[in-house]
Amino acid sequence: MNTTDYARWVAxxxxxxxxxxxxxxxxxxxxxxxxxxxxxxxxxxxxxTWQILATLPDDDPWRVYKPSDGxxxxxxxxxxxxxxxxxxxxxxxxxxxxxxxxxxxxxxxxLLQAQTSIHETYRMLRALNSDKLAYAAPIIVRWALVRRWxxxxxxxxxxxxxxxxxxxxxxxxxxxxxxxxxxxxxxxALEQIPREFYEKVTHTRY
Numbered sequence: 001m002n003t004t005d006y007a008r009w010v011a012x013x014x015x016x017x018x019x020x021x022x023x024x025x026x027x028x029x030x031x032x033x034x035x036x037x038x039x040x041x042x043x044x045x046x047x048x049t050w051q052i053l054a055t056l057p058d059d060d061p062w063r064v065y066k067p068s069d070g071x072x073x074x075x076x077x078x079x080x081x082x083x084x085x086x087x088x089x090x091x092x093x094x095x096x097x098x099x100x101x102x103x104x105x106x107x108x109x110x111l112l113q114a115q116t117s118i119h120e121t122y123r124m125l126r127a128l129n130s131d132k133l134a135y136a137a138p139i140i141v142r143w144a145l146v147r148r149w150x151x152x153x154x155x156x157x158x159x160x161x162x163x164x165x166x167x168x169x170x171x172x173x174x175x176x177x178x179x180x181x182x183x184x185x186x187x188x189a190l191e192q193i194p195r196e197f198y199e200k201v202t203h204t205r206y
Contacts, residue, residue: 050118125137
């Protein structure tokens with residue numbers, strides 16, 4: 001699979017705002033990548049999600065949840081604590097509407113798993129059939145990205161740098177080569193949001 005396909009996917013899905021043309025292309029690219037480059041795409045999504053979630057502050061409530069909880073995240077409870085709805089409904093909110101509704105228990109489990117183990121996250125995503133991976137991938141990544149954006153805003157160079165790095169790392173990961181785990185961990189540590197930021201931006205409580 002040409003790395004250009006991944007680069008264009010990053011440009012469309014990992015920006016806070018996308019044009020309709022980008023959104024349509026991204027939907028097509030997601031299906032293509034999930035079917036034609038299934039294992040690498042699973043590694044790509046796992047790595048991005050893992051590295052983005054690693055930057056959340058230590059006191060973010062997501063940190064206390066475990067994959068085994070069987071929890072299903074809802075926008076109102078698990079995202080709007082940091083970003084209150086600006087419209088009457090989620091679909092009217094200019095930012096939270098990109099989540100396209102609540103996250104079911106299966107995908108919440110994968111999202112939470114990414115906080116602790118990239119390898120287990122990869123195993124779970126790789127086990128999905130291609131159609132299901134194509135559906136799950138942008139949703140899971142968006143939840144991780146929007147959570148970070150709640151703290152730092154959408155103009156976030158770290159996200160684009162991380163996603164671009166995982167175009168290379170995903171290929172090495174699948175092949176069992178050096179995917180630069182130490183470098184990825186170091187990058188996330190440098191960008192971790194300070195603990196007190198949760199208190200500063202919180203508007204409601206769980």
